[in-house]
Every structure is written in structure tokens, then in C-alpha cells.
Amino acid sequence: MKTVFRFVLLAALVALGIWLWCVFFPGPEKIIRKRLTELARTASFSSGESDLARLAAAQNLAGFFATNVEVNIDVPGRVQHTFMGRDEIKEAVLGARSTLSGLKVQFPDINITVTPDKQSAVADLTVEVNIAGERDSIVQEMKFTFQQTDGEWLITRIETVRTLSRTGRRTNFPVLSC
Amino acid sequence: MPAQNPVEQLNGRGRSQVPRWLRIVVIGRNPKVTLARAAVLAILCVVVFKFCLLHIRVEGISMLPAYQDGSAHFVNRLAYLWHEPRRGDVVGIRLAGPHVMYLKRIIGLPGETVAFVNGRVLINGEVLDEPYEKLPSDWRLPPVKLGPDEYFVVGDNRTMPPENHVFGKVERDRIVGKTIL
Numbered sequence: 238m239k240t241v242f243r244f245v246l247l248a249a250l251v252a253l254g255i256w257l258w259c260v261f262f263p264g265p266e267k268i269i270r271k272r273l274t275e276l277a278r279t280a281s282f283s284s285g286e287s288d289l290a291r292l293a294a295a296q297n298l299a300g301f302f303a304t305n306v307e308v309n310i311d312v313p314g315r316v317q318h319t320f321m322g323r324d325e326i327k328e329a330v331l332g333a334r335s336t337l338s339g340l341k342v343q344f345p346d347i348n349i350t351v352t353p354d355k356q357s358a359v360a361d362l363t364v365e366v367n368i369a370g371e372r373d374s375i376v377q378e379m380k381f382t383f384q385q386t387d388g389e390w391l392i393t394r395i396e397t398v399r400t401l402s403r404t405g406r407r408t409n410f411p412v413l414s415c
Numbered sequence: 416m417p418a419q420n421p422v423e424q425l426n427g428r429g430r431s432q433v434p435r436w437l438r439i440v441v442i443g444r445n446p447k448v449t450l451a452r453a454a455v456l457a458i459l460c461v462v463v464f465k466f467c468l469l470h471i472r473v474e475g476i477s478m479l480p481a482y483q484d485g486s487a488h489f490v491n492r493l494a495y496l497w498h499e500p501r502r503g504d505v506v507g508i509r510l511a512g513p514h515v516m517y518l519k520r521i522i523g524l525p526g527e528t529v530a531f532v533n534g535r536v537l538i539n540g541e542v543l544d545e546p547y548e549k550l551p552s553d554w555r556l557p558p559v560k561l562g563p564d565e566y567f568v569v570g571d572n573r574t575m576p577p578e579n580h581v582f583g584k585v586e587r588d589r590i591v592g593k594t595i596l
Contacts, residue, residue, distance in 0.1 A: 313578060313579070345512065345514035345515050346511040346512025346513070346515065347511065361511045362511045363510040363511040363512060363514065363515045365515055376510065376515050377510075398511075399583075400508065400517065400585070400589065401508070401519075401581055401583035401584065401585050403556075403582070403584070
């Protein structure tokens with residue numbers, strides 16, 4: 238009984254040690270996940286935001302991106318935009334926050350692949366956006382490329398993933414008219 | 416006579432206060448068996464609802480009239496273990512993961528050519544009979560050739576312009592399962 242107790246205690250201590258190690262020395266994947274959660278929180282807002290808060294939020298949000306970031310958003314029937322650099326993102330954020338009455342951003346699914354040198358990573362994720370006053374949410378799969386710069390993981394590129402593709406090899410197949 | 420232990424007193428009082436029928440209803444005649452049953456049930460629920468059936472709630476009108484906005488359904492992840500997806504199946508299509516999925520109907524199978532002419536679907540040049548499509552459509556889209564691992568999926572409600580509808584080719588590995596219920 239004593240041996241069993243010692244074994245259980247040892248296992249618990251090992252588990253605690255691993256947990257503490259993960260808490261104090263998180264891997265790149267965990268850091269990126271945390272960054273994405275913070276990004277979603279910063280990008281979300283509700284109505285009644287002051288100008289100062291709006292400016293601070295835009296500044297905060299720009300801090301998630303590298304200076305030479307490239308963002309290509311192409312949601313069929315909704316949005317089609319390309320932003321180059323932090324300043325353009327900041328302007329877009331300010332514009333969106335002053336025109337929309339509220340926004341909720343979520344990343345329900347995140348898959349992260351870190352390169353072997355642990356200097357860059359790609360996050361394939363689902364973006365779910367709820368605009369205040371609109372019934373249906375916008376859902377889009379996107380790819381975020383991260384680069385580690387001065388110990389910080391910054392987004393260098395965002396591109397839209399075509400989950401369903403409409404383009405195909407054009408054929409000369411005869412088309413019946415009906 | 417020695418004073419009764421307070422814990423015993425409490426236990427004794429507790430036992431007398433709970434009617435026997437209520438104890439049987441709540442924890443059964445044999446609490447150990449009830450506990451084992453509850454554990455098995457919990458494990459079964461976790462396995463079924465995590466690996467076999469995914470609960471989904473429809474958001475949007477793209478699958479009208481078969482699937483109403485806000486209605487709840489299940490996606491059977493085991494549906495395509497023994498056979499490949501079939502034409503007419505309504506399937507869940509994952510994006511980056513299974514928490515948010517597209518709900519679409521398969522109209523084109525691997526290797527086929529899919530086109531839309533005056534709202535009718537043409538598969539390899541022949542009109543596809545779609546009894547589920549009850550709403551008017553005037554879509555015209557050029558033929559798309561599907562690869563060996565690609566399916567063509569689309570919503571049943573094609574009343575809106577194609578630009579506002581999410582549809583197209585999808586790889587087999589993105590099909591999570593078939594909707595049931």
C-alpha cells in the first residue's frame with residue numbers, strides 16, 4: 238500500500254512538474270495560440286467606444302503585425318481587401334470601428350505548424366465574425382503566417398483559404414441548354 | 416448511556432429523512448451498480464458525441480427548404496467508413512476544424528464535369544434530377560471538371576446570385592460526414 242501511495246505521489250509530482258514547465262516555458266505553438274486569442278479579443282468591440290479607446294485599440298491591434306505585413310481578405314459576396322503594412326491595417330481598423338456598431342471575432346479552430354528552426358509558423362484557422370445587427374455570422378478559413386522577431390511572434394501574412402473552390406479546368410464539354 | 420457520536424446522529428437523521436422510494440429513484444437499489452452504469456453512460460456519451468455524431472445547428476438559408484435556419488441536426492462521422500460519399504448526400508464540410516462547418520449537398524462526384532445552365536445542374540452534359548430543389552434559380556456557370564478526389568457541393572437554395580452563395584469543389588478529406596435526423 239505504501240509503495241502504491243509513493244508511486245501515485247511520484248506520478249503526481251511528475252505531472253505537476255510537466256505542467257509547471259509548460260506554464261513557465263511555453264512552446265511556440267502555445268504562445269501563438271495565446272497571441273491569436275488576444276488578437277480576437279482586441280479585434281472585438283461593442284458599441285459606445287470613445288475615440289481614444291478606438292485609437293488605442295487600433296494601435297494595440299497593429300502591434301500584432303509585422304511592419305511589412307500583407308493581408309489579403311477575400312470573402313465571396315462580403316469583403317475583398319488587400320492591406321499592406323501596419324499603417325494600412327491601423328487605418329482599416331479605425332474605419333471599421335467608427336462605422337460598425339459592434340464586432341465579435343472568434344477563432345473556433347486553430348491548427349498551427351511551426352517550422353523546424355522555430356522561427357516561423359503557419360496557423361490555419363477558422364475565423365468567425367459576428368457584426369452587430371446582422372443575423373448571420375461570416376465564416377472563413379484563413380492562413381496566418383507568423384515570424385519570430387525580437388522574441389515576439391508577429392503576423393507577416395494573412396491569406397484567405399478557399400475551402401470550396403469554384404474554379405476548375407475549363408472544358409469544352411458540350412453544354413445542353415434547357 | 417453514552418452520548419451518541421454527532422456524525423452518527425446526523426447520519427441517522429439523514430437516513431430517516433430521505434424516503435426509501437426517493438433513494439431508489441435517485442441512486443437505485445445498489446448505489447455501486449448505479450455508479451458503474453453512470454460511468455459507462457458518460458463514457459458512451461463522450462465517445463458517441465465526440466467521435467461518431469457531431470451536433471450541428473444550421474445558420475443561414477442556403478439549405479432551404481430541407482434545412483431550416485436555426486434547426487439542429489447531427490453529422491454522422493462514420494457514414495463514409497464503408498463507402499464513399501454519394502450524390503444527393505447532405506454533408507458537413509470542415510474549414511480549419513470541425514467546430515464550424517459548411518452544410519452542403521453533393522451534386523458532383525470525382526471525375527465528373529459540373530455546370531449550371533438556366534438554374535439546372537448538368538453532370539457530364541446531362542440534366543441532374545434534383546427533387547430537393549424547390550426554389551427558383553437562374554444560375555449559369557461554366558463547366559467545372561472535378562479531380563479524382565474532388566466532389567462538387569452546393570446548397571439547395573439557389574435563389575440568390577451565385578456570388579453570394581458558398582459552393583464549389585471540395586476535397587474528400589474535408590467531408591466530415593453525412594447529416595442525419
